[in-house]
Amino acid sequence: MDSFVIRGGRSLHGTVEISGAKNAALPIFCVSLLAEGVHFFRNVPRLNDIDTIVELVRYLGAEVEGEAPVLRVATDRLHRFDAPYEHVKKMRASVLALGPLLARFGEARVSLPGGCAIGARPIDQHLKGFEALGAQVTIEHGYVVAKAQRLRGAEIVFDLPTVGGTENIMMAAALADGRTTLLNCAREPEVEELARVLNKMGANVVGAGTDTIHIEGVREMRPVDHAIIPDRIEAGTYMVAAAITGGDVLLHNCRLDHMESVAAKLVQAGASVTAEGQGVRVRAKAPFRACDATTMPYPGFPTDMQAQFMVLMCLAKGESVITETVFENRFMHVPELARMGADIEIRGRAAVVRGVPKLSAATVMCSDLRASAALAIAGLVAEGETRLLRVYHIDRGYEDIVAKLAGLGADVERVRGDA
Ligand code: EPZ
Numbered sequence: 001m002d003s004f005v006i007r008g009g010r011s012l013h014g015t016v017e018i019s020g021a022k023n024a025a026l027p028i029f030c031v032s033l034l035a036e037g038v039h040f041f042r043n044v045p046r047l048n049d050i051d052t053i054v055e056l057v058r059y060l061g062a063e064v065e066g067e068a069p070v071l072r073v074a075t076d077r078l079h080r081f082d083a084p085y086e087h088v089k090k091m092r093a094s095v096l097a098l099g100p101l102l103a104r105f106g107e108a109r110v111s112l113p114g115g116c117a118i119g120a121r122p123i124d125q126h127l128k129g130f131e132a133l134g135a136q137v138t139i140e141h142g143y144v145v146a147k148a149q150r151l152r153g154a155e156i157v158f159d160l161p162t163v164g165g166t167e168n169i170m171m172a173a174a175l176a177d178g179r180t181t182l183l184n185c186a187r188e189p190e191v192e193e194l195a196r197v198l199n200k201m202g203a204n205v206v207g208a209g210t211d212t213i214h215i216e217g218v219r220e221m222r223p224v225d226h227a228i229i230p231d232r233i234e235a236g237t238y239m240v241a242a243a244i245t246g247g248d249v250l251l252h253n254c255r256l257d258h259m260e261s262v263a264a265k266l267v268q269a270g271a272s273v274t275a276e277g278q279g280v281r282v283r284a285k286a287p288f289r290a291c292d293a294t295t296m297p298y299p300g301f302p303t304d305m306q307a308q309f310m311v312l313m314c315l316a317k318g319e320s321v322i323t324e325t326v327f328e329n330r331f332m333h334v335p336e337l338a339r340m341g342a343d344i345e346i347r348g349r350a351a352v353v354r355g356v357p358k359l360s361a362a363t364v365m366c367s368d369l370r371a372s373a374a375l376a377i378a379g380l381v382a383e384g385e386t387r388l389l390r391v392y393h394i395d396r397g398y399e400d401i402v403a404k405l406a407g408l409g410a411d412v413e414r415v416r417g418d419a
Contacts, residue, residue: 002395004388004402006379007411008361012247014408015279018235018254019045019399020069020228024190026093027167028197028228029053029073033060033100034171035201036076037223044068044228045399048392052091056083060097075223082109085142091396092116095123096164098146099172102135107147112139117368119327125162129169132156133176153178153217161186161211161297167194174203176217185213188298189258193229200224232258233304234398235280237373239263240308241405243271243284244315244381249408252279261301262309265293269312290318290355295326307333307374314342315381316355323350333371336364340382361386366393373398380410 020043030053032039044050046068054064054071061078064071081101088094092113101108115121127137127144132155135148153176158165163186171194173180185191187209195208201224204216235254242249243266256263256275263273263280268291271284290313295303303326313320314337324330331351334344339362343354361384366372372393379386388394391414394401402414 001389002391002417003415004376004379004391005413005415006376006386006388008380008382008384008386010380010409010411011245012242012249012380012405012408012410015250015252016238016404016408017252018230018238019043021045021190021193021231022047022049022397023163023233024193024228025050026053027096027171027190027194028226029057030096030100031171031194031197031201032062032073032075032223033057033078033097034104034175035221035223037074039073039075039223040225041071041073042069042227044071045231047399048396049091049093052087053094056087056094056097059084059087081105081107083111085111087111088113092121093164095126096168096171098126098144099130099168102130102146102148103151103172103175106149109143109145112142112144117332118330123164125158125160125165126168129156129165130172133169133172133180151176153180153215155181155183157183158185160184163188163191166191166213170195170198170205170208170213170215173215173217174198174205174221178217180215180217182213182215183211185211186297187211189229189232189255197224197226200226229258230254233302233370235259236262236302236305237308237377237398238404239266239273239280239282240312241377241380242282243269243288244312244377246285247408248281248283250276250279250281254280256280261299262305265291265301265309269316286315288312288316290316290320290353292321292323294323297326303327303330304370306330307370308377310344310351310353311337311374311377313353314344314356314359314378318355320353321350322353325349332367333374336371336375337378339364340378340386358383360384363387363389366390369393369397376401376405379412380405
């Protein structure tokens with residue numbers, strides 16, 4: 001297993017290129033299953049999670065050629081409609097194949113995703129949606145088995161704004177008979193992006209990006225050629241890294257309009273965040289102001305930025321309260337930050353962060369994707385040499401993070417196969 005060694009104390013300067021969005025690319029590979037033909041996906045990030053979804057669509061019978069950032073996906077010889085445990089256990093987003101397979105083939109058998117480090121993460125809202133569209137849904141031997149002669153439009157009210165639920169049902173409803181109305185939907189830019197791709201394929205989706213989406217089902221869809229939006233969470237991560245090191249960084253190919261809540265929090269903490277050309281410039285100098293943050297569905301402060309922002313608050317002047325409302329177990333980074341000298345007290349779903357003058361380097365363990373990114377940021381400012389273990393968590397969602405950070409002047413290296 002690889003690890004990272006980070007020697008702290010350098011401020012980040014220069015330009016970093018933001019990659020395509022992981023959480024947009026994953027459902028987009030699944031949406032290709034809805035239509036026969038040859039699709040082209042561009043600005044695809046080079047990530048382990050992308051390799052996993054490519055493996056799944058290949059297993060279903062798709063031919064995938066090329067390599068990120070441009071992939072050619074031919075879906076005219078799909079011959080399976082199941083996503084085995086082996087795939088889903090590696091990446092729960094594989095469950096997003098369920099909607100397209102059910103809609104196109106009238107049946108799908110997908111391993112029920114288990115819990116993960118950040119929470120139980122049930123898919124009850126997905127299953128409720130498929131049943132409302134007329135599918136028979138059963139759980140057999142750890143698999144969701146869904147069958148429907150033909151899906152039919154329905155009105156579905158989500159109990160909570162679920163990103164995956166909105167995406168899965170939107171894809172299924174695209175080929176259903178009649179009109180579907182989704183209420184209390186997720187409004188994330190990745191949901192809007194998926195609707196954009198669906199409409200380019202001939203679907204009729206209106207309202208994505210709001211809490212109400214209308215879908216007029218169509219008989220068939222066509223292949224698509226699409227360039228994926230930039231990754232707002234990767235961008236947010238580099239913004240915090242730039243600020244906390246007292247740097248000056250231009251993030252190229254980054255959409256500020258997708259990150260208003262993150263930018264606002266950084267400005268509140270004392271950083272300057274400005275749009276510049278095709279990107280965003282972040283500049284900052286300590287001391288940072290303590291400020292509270294509460295994670296919420298979009299357009300609220302993203303849960304995927306909670307850990308990274310917490311590191312900044314570890315060095316802020318004063319006390320801040322960070323409340324995690326989306327996932328029930330997303331403070332795995334806290335004990336590791338404490339090993340680096342942070343002063344954080346967990347009270348239920350809130351973490352009380354008391355700013356300290358400095359962090360000190362230590363060997364720390366990655367537990368999930370965003371917690372790992374937060375520990376890497378802590379390593380950039382900690383005094384001494386930090387070792388980050390189990391960085392495979394980071395490789396799932398950050399393209400070339402070592403090269404990108406080193407390109408901004410960080411002293412960081414990957415140690416291959418470090419026991
Ligand atoms: C997506 O996960 C993202 N993953 C997550 O990013 C992100 O944290 C999350 O949305 C929230 O923004 C991808 O897009 C691949 P949800 P998803 O359904 O779709 C509960 C990262 O770091 N819920 O919006 O799984 C659920 O347990 C990852 O890149 C139900 O109760 O998130 C959670 O508490 C981590 N029943 C909340 O809703 C359901 O049927 C939000 O989950 C579905 C969800």
